[in-house]
Structure formats: C-alpha cells, structure tokens
Amino acid sequence: MTQLVYDGSFEGLLTSIFELYERKIGDARVVRNGSYQSELTASYLEIIPDQKKAERVWNGLKQKLSVDKRNEIYQCFLSELPEMEGTLVTFIRHVFDSKHSVEKDYSNKSVLAIEQIAHKVYREKHRMEAFVRFQRTTDDLYIASIDPDFNVLPLIISHFQERYADQHWLIYDNRRNYGIHYSKDTFSVQEVRMEWEAIAHHEFLPASTCHEEELVYQSLWKNYFQTINIQARNNHKLHIRHVPVRYWKYLTEKRTS
Amino acid sequence: MYMWDRIQEKLQILSDAAKYDVSCSSSGSKRSNDSKGLGHTTGAGICHSYTEDGRCVSLLKILLTNYCIYDCAYCVSRRSNDVKRVGFTVKEAVELTINFYRRNYIEGLFLSSGIFKNSDYTMERLVRVAKTLRTEYRFNGYIHLKTIPGCSEDLVKQAALYADRLSVNIELPSENSLKALAPEKNKTDIIRPMSYLSNSIEAYADEKKVIKSTPAFAPAGQSTQMVVGASPENDLQVMTIADALYKKYKLRRVYYSGYVPVSNDSRLPQLGTPVPMIRENRLYQADWLMRFYKFSLREIVDPAHPQLDLDIDPKLSWALRNLHLFPIDINHADYEMILRVPGIGVQSALRIIQGRRYSKLGWDQLKQMGIAVSRAKHFIVCTSKDHPRDINEAALRQRILRQSKYAATLTPQLSIF
Incomplete structure (x- = not known):
C-alpha cells in the first residue's frame, strides 16, 4: 500500500488524486501531514500541491458533476473529519470510473456518505450564520469569536459580506486561529491571523474595549430572551437540541455572568 | 442611565x-x-x-x-x-x-x-x-x-x-x-x-x-393565527378553516397557538390548565400533510373522525384507516404513494425515486437513506426477503405505539401491555 501525504490544503488533496491516476496507484491511502503515521508495509509519497494538476482534476469533475455536487466535495473537505480523505477518494474514483452520471445514485455508499458529511458541514455553516454575536468596540469594529466543529469560515463570508455591508466586522475562529475581516471602505474581506494574545481570543470583550452602548444592548438582548420564554411550555430537551451546550459560551443570551 | x-x-x-x-x-x-x-x-x-x-x-x-x-x-x-x-x-x-x-x-x-x-x-x-x-x-x-x-x-x-x-x-x-x-x-x-x-x-x-x-x-x-383550546371547536372545524384560508386567500402559513391560560375569566379554561401542546403539534402535522404531502383535508379529518388522534400522528392514523392500500412496493410505487408511507419524509421519498433508478432497494439502503424503517416496514415491501408486517390495524397500532419514543408520555393504558 502507498500512503500519499499532503499538506492539508484542498489543492494538495486534488493533487493527490491526480497522482493516484498518473502513477496508477490502486491500493492507496491519502493522509494529512499532521495525521501521518509510518507503517512498515506502506510506501510513502509526499505530495506537493500543484495548481495545474489540481485544476485538471477539478475540471474533470466539472465534466462529470453538477455544481451542487462539486460544492459538496468542497464542504466535505472542510469537515476535516479523519475519514474525509478516504471517502472523497472513493467517491471521486467512482465518478471518474463510471460512464454515466452517478451523483444521484444513493444506493452507492460513497455517494450517500459525501452527501451526509456535506450536510453536517452545511448545518454548521448555518449555525454560525445564526450564532455569531457581534460586539461593538470603541473604534467601531463589530467583533465575534466562534469555535465551530468544522472549518466553515470560508463558507460564511458571502453571507456576512452582503448582510453587514456598511459596518466593519471581524469573525475569528478561535480553534483554528484565523479570522475574516471585512472593511466597509473597500467592501472586501481579508483573512487575518492574530499572532499575539489578542482581544478576539476572549469570548467576550473586556468592558474597556466595548463601545459605550455595547453592554446596554447585550443586557437588553438577554432580558428580551428571558422575557419571551413561555414558562408553561418549557422544554429543556428541545432547547438544547437546537442550541447545543457547546455553543453557549459564545452566545450573549446564554452567558451566565 | x-x-x-x-x-x-x-x-x-x-x-x-x-x-x-x-x-x-x-x-x-x-x-x-x-x-x-x-x-x-x-x-x-x-x-x-x-x-x-x-x-x-x-x-x-x-x-x-x-x-x-x-x-x-x-x-x-x-x-x-x-x-x-x-x-x-x-x-x-x-x-x-x-x-x-x-x-x-x-x-x-x-x-x-x-x-x-x-x-x-x-x-x-x-x-x-x-x-x-x-x-x-x-x-x-x-x-x-x-x-x-x-x-x-x-x-x-x-x-x-x-x-x-x-x-x-x-x-x-x-x-x-x-x-x-x-x-x-x-x-x-x-x-x-x-x-x-x-x-x-x-x-x-x-x-x-x-x-x-x-x-x-x-x-x-x-399568515394568520388561531388560538386552539380556548373555545370548544374540534379539529375538523379548525382544519376546515385553515384549508379554506390556504385555498381562498393563498396564505403562506396558518399558525395554531395552544391556549396558555392568562385569565380567570369564566368563559375560558381555568388558570393552571395545561397548554394543549400535543394537540397543537398534531394540528401542525396535519397542516404539513396538506401543504407538503398532497393530502386533502377530508383524508385527515372528516365528520366520522372529527378529532386528530393524540396518540399517533395524522399520517400514521390515515395509513391505519387505509390498510387495504398497503403494502406498497418501494421499487415500483409512484412518488405520491411513497410520500404517504409512515416513516418516509419528503427528502427520503425523493432519494428513493432517484436511488432506485440505479439499483433495486433493500432494507439496508433504505436505512442509509434515512427512512424510519422500524415504522415504514409495516407498509412497504422491497428486495429484502423478510417482511415483518402486521396487517391487523389494532395489533399494528399497539406495536407501533410501544416502539414510540414518546410511549411514556402517551395514554395510560399503554403501560398494561
């Protein structure tokens, strides 16, 4: 067996698939750099991301798959799940090796698996569109920290860019240590990384960096959230199914202090 | 401040x-x-x-x-x-x-x-x-x-x-x-x-x-809203109004609000009366059947059955009243009929239609597609040989009720079984 070790980028993954075909490797495992473990019985091949090779694979997929299915491949990649590479390789091989379109063949395991992983990622994306809570700073930047299960920042850019076109904002992924910053002057989004122990690493800003009205609005929102609950209908199970506890520390209305 | x-x-x-x-x-x-x-x-x-x-x-x-x-x-x-x-x-x-x-x-x-x-x-x-x-x-x-x-x-x-x-x-x-x-x-x-x-x-x-x-x-x-449980109307009356509103005024949604007692007015249920939450839930399920599952009002409630069954959902209730239409063959039935099988939703019905073009479906594939097989199995056949069906309405009803995750919250007679 051959282990193809790539750098964890999407381009790297597509390059790996190119090499599988180029070198006619049948029995292979594609693994991320960090999760590589040497195995006695396997040979080792380091993959260097190559834009041209990746594009050839992607263009090949364009011939075979609808845009929705290609998006699912990318979403699946963003899941970062340990079985992600294996599932994608099996699926993409199945696509290339079939004469007809297979994307709706839900009786095939890999077709269904791709859709199910992509669906999980989509749900997390949707959750982040819902659960981001901006705090306004003294210099009029709206900041939010998140800690999503999957790497969904690339998927939520367009949503926030369109919605909050007239305010500066920053959404920071604390787990993956990078964020997206939007400037209302240039209307553009940039990826940013904090090298130091910066403010965005806290779930909530210290009062000194908050805009003068920020804490008032947080408290108005918290009280609103409490008031609109109908006690006679309380349903804790349903509540935590919709708002899982792991997200609470970033939600203004669920914050205990 | x-x-x-x-x-x-x-x-x-x-x-x-x-x-x-x-x-x-x-x-x-x-x-x-x-x-x-x-x-x-x-x-x-x-x-x-x-x-x-x-x-x-x-x-x-x-x-x-x-x-x-x-x-x-x-x-x-x-x-x-x-x-x-x-x-x-x-x-x-x-x-x-x-x-x-x-x-x-x-x-x-x-x-x-x-x-x-x-x-x-x-x-x-x-x-x-x-x-x-x-x-x-x-x-x-x-x-x-x-x-x-x-x-x-x-x-x-x-x-x-x-x-x-x-x-x-x-x-x-x-x-x-x-x-x-x-x-x-x-x-x-x-x-x-x-x-x-x-x-x-x-x-x-x-x-x-x-x-x-x-x-x-x-x-x-x-959209509009009706309060249910504050006045004596039955589900047939409630659903008849909803159906008319959807058809006549093209409403996007009719909301049903189980009455929360807020007053000790003698015309209303007393303070402390529980909110009719299960009834409200059944009304929404019935509403969904009309809007997304191509059911007509009279298939869900009629003068002989003016109240929705609180123990089971209206789709299952319909299926039990119409057992003569089942079982259906999942590999051949048309979409409208698959949609009517208890345990199969809109999304899984679509998957079945698409998936069966490539190969005939058995229990394993149906399970993977997200169908509630434990419920649907009583109403369908597929390529798999074993078909654990109960065709008697009363027996089937009891069996499904016992499996229900809500069994504990349902009618007390259940505990006898």
Whole structure:
C-alpha cells in the first residue's frame, strides 16, 4: 500500500488524486501531514500541491458533476473529519470510473456518505450564520469569536459580506486561529491571523474595549430572551437540541455572568 | 442611565405581551443589499436562538404599545386587565431593531400593537416604523407587520410596500367564539384586509412579470393565527378553516397557538390548565400533510373522525384507516404513494425515486437513506426477503405505539401491555 501525504490544503488533496491516476496507484491511502503515521508495509509519497494538476482534476469533475455536487466535495473537505480523505477518494474514483452520471445514485455508499458529511458541514455553516454575536468596540469594529466543529469560515463570508455591508466586522475562529475581516471602505474581506494574545481570543470583550452602548444592548438582548420564554411550555430537551451546550459560551443570551 | 432603564422596562412589558403570537418565520422573502446598506433577506430565514420552551427566536417581536381599547378575554393586554401600560416611540422601536440586527441577534422586526384610539391611528404608527427602517436606515432585513383589523385599505397597501409579511389573526376558529371572547372584533374586519391583500399580492406579482420595476408588495405573503383550546371547536372545524384560508386567500402559513391560560375569566379554561401542546403539534402535522404531502383535508379529518388522534400522528392514523392500500412496493410505487408511507419524509421519498433508478432497494439502503424503517416496514415491501408486517390495524397500532419514543408520555393504558 502507498500512503500519499499532503499538506492539508484542498489543492494538495486534488493533487493527490491526480497522482493516484498518473502513477496508477490502486491500493492507496491519502493522509494529512499532521495525521501521518509510518507503517512498515506502506510506501510513502509526499505530495506537493500543484495548481495545474489540481485544476485538471477539478475540471474533470466539472465534466462529470453538477455544481451542487462539486460544492459538496468542497464542504466535505472542510469537515476535516479523519475519514474525509478516504471517502472523497472513493467517491471521486467512482465518478471518474463510471460512464454515466452517478451523483444521484444513493444506493452507492460513497455517494450517500459525501452527501451526509456535506450536510453536517452545511448545518454548521448555518449555525454560525445564526450564532455569531457581534460586539461593538470603541473604534467601531463589530467583533465575534466562534469555535465551530468544522472549518466553515470560508463558507460564511458571502453571507456576512452582503448582510453587514456598511459596518466593519471581524469573525475569528478561535480553534483554528484565523479570522475574516471585512472593511466597509473597500467592501472586501481579508483573512487575518492574530499572532499575539489578542482581544478576539476572549469570548467576550473586556468592558474597556466595548463601545459605550455595547453592554446596554447585550443586557437588553438577554432580558428580551428571558422575557419571551413561555414558562408553561418549557422544554429543556428541545432547547438544547437546537442550541447545543457547546455553543453557549459564545452566545450573549446564554452567558451566565 | 435613566433613559436605558425606561427602555429596558418597555422592552420587557412589550415583548412579554407580544410573545403569545407564535409566528416567528423570517422566510419566504428575498431582499438583496445592492446599495451596500444594512441587511439582506435570503429566502430561507434564520433562527438566531431558541428560548427555553424550544421556540425559534428569529425576529424582535414586540408590541408598539399595550394600551388597548378592546377587551378580548384571551389576551393579556385586554382593557380590563390591570397591567402597566407603556409604548415605544417610533424612533425607539427603530433603534432597537437596528442595534439588535447589527449584532446578528435577529433577522428583523415583528411589530404588532394594542389598539389605541382607533384602527387607522394604530396602523399608521406601525407603517411609520417600517417606513423609517426602509427609507431612513436603508434596512433590508425582514419586517413582519400586523394588520390591525378594520384599518383602511390604503394603510394596508402602504404596509405591504415596506413589509415582507403581513398578518391579521383569525383569533378563534368560529364566529360564535369570536363573539363570545372578543366581542368588539368581528369577522368582516379580519377577513376584509386579508382578502384585499390576497388580491393585491396577486396583482402586483402579475405586473412584476411584465414590468420589472414594480415594487415588492408583501413578498413573503400573509399568515394568520388561531388560538386552539380556548373555545370548544374540534379539529375538523379548525382544519376546515385553515384549508379554506390556504385555498381562498393563498396564505403562506396558518399558525395554531395552544391556549396558555392568562385569565380567570369564566368563559375560558381555568388558570393552571395545561397548554394543549400535543394537540397543537398534531394540528401542525396535519397542516404539513396538506401543504407538503398532497393530502386533502377530508383524508385527515372528516365528520366520522372529527378529532386528530393524540396518540399517533395524522399520517400514521390515515395509513391505519387505509390498510387495504398497503403494502406498497418501494421499487415500483409512484412518488405520491411513497410520500404517504409512515416513516418516509419528503427528502427520503425523493432519494428513493432517484436511488432506485440505479439499483433495486433493500432494507439496508433504505436505512442509509434515512427512512424510519422500524415504522415504514409495516407498509412497504422491497428486495429484502423478510417482511415483518402486521396487517391487523389494532395489533399494528399497539406495536407501533410501544416502539414510540414518546410511549411514556402517551395514554395510560399503554403501560398494561
């Protein structure tokens, strides 16, 4: 067996698939750099991301798959799940090796698996569109920290860019240590990384960096959230199914202090 | 700080009084943010949070004021109720909406009101809030306005030009109950704006097909709400009204609100009476069957079965009454019939239709597609040989009930088995 070790980028993954075909490797495992473990019985091949090779694979997929299915491949990649590479390789091989379109063949395991992983990622994306809570700073930047299960920042850019076109904002992924910053002057989004122990690493800003009205609005929102609950209908199970506890520390209305 | 304390108090009173209106939908409308202003509406809607009772929080739902000249028995803001009365200024309501929206707390505003002075005076204020948001603040988020019963058509029209959705509540499922519990409201005042809107929405939509620049007119349509459990109507009556509203006025949604006792008025269920939550849930399930599963009203409830079964959902209930139509062959039946199998939803029905083109389906594949096989197996056959079916209605009903995850909360006789 051959282990193809790539750098964890999407381009790297597509390059790996190119090499599988180029070198006619049948029995292979594609693994991320960090999760590589040497195995006695396997040979080792380091993959260097190559834009041209990746594009050839992607263009090949364009011939075979609808845009929705290609998006699912990318979403699946963003899941970062340990079985992600294996599932994608099996699926993409199945696509290339079939004469007809297979994307709706839900009786095939890999077709269904791709859709199910992509669906999980989509749900997390949707959750982040819902659960981001901006705090306004003294210099009029709206900041939010998140800690999503999957790497969904690339998927939520367009949503926030369109919605909050007239305010500066920053959404920071604390787990993956990078964020997206939007400037209302240039209307553009940039990826940013904090090298130091910066403010965005806290779930909530210290009062000194908050805009003068920020804490008032947080408290108005918290009280609103409490008031609109109908006690006679309380349903804790349903509540935590919709708002899982792991997200609470970033939600203004669920914050205990 | 005094000002903020006042706002805090008003928000508490006016959101508390608005919370019994169950609609929170922010879907069905598309507004893009081409001018690089604030907000956009995507069509799908987002629930930004959920209260501890498990309901979606999507909009800032408030009354403009809880002063009210009416005395509807089921309402906390009724004239005769001894509660503190307050009101937001237009600017206060607008600022709250904008500041909540900018922090990504909400999708927009749901604005209702007690009726002060008269219908037109009240409606004019509601319209002014929406107009300010749209024109002065360039706000493209979602706006749901209540139509005040009896207000002029001109105000309804203005409202529809600024809001995404309008709603006027039917309140109670019969004219008699309306007379008994909301003596100052009448059916005509409620139906007239609904009918006017329905016609205008259609007219604007037709015009938009020809003239692109036709303005959006209540693009998310209109909805309504009925309180159930406050008055004696049965599910057949409730569903008949809902069915008529969907057909006649093209409503997007009919909401059913299980009555939460708020008064010790002798015309109403006593304080402390449990909210009829299971009934409410069954009504929504029945509503879904009509809107997404191609069931007709008479298949769900009829004079012989005027109440929905509280123990089992209406789809299963229909299937048990029609066992002669089953089992169906999952590899050959048409889509409409697959949709009617208990345990199969819209998405899995579509997957079955698509998947079976490639290969015949057995239990394993059906399970992977997300079908509730433990329930569906009684009603279908597939390529797998074993078909563990019970064809006797009573036996099947008991068997499914015992498997139900809600078994413990259902009828007491279950524990005997």
